[in-house]
Amino acid sequence: MIDQALLDILACPKCKKSVHYNDDKTALVCDVCQLAYPIRDDIPVMLMDEAKSLAE
Helix, strand or coil: CCCHHHHHHCECCCCCCECEECCCCCEEEECCCCEEEEEECCEECCCHHHCEECCC
């Protein structure tokens, strides 16, 4: 799990808004962009190329 202090400063690279865990804590979600950024080996991958659309 990501430390809360780190989670508080992480932002979506596209819109710069805050992100939060999805329900199963496998990704960080930006509600504004409707993108989910994966978490691999407890490290958030905050790259737009790796993000999955929530609209799909």
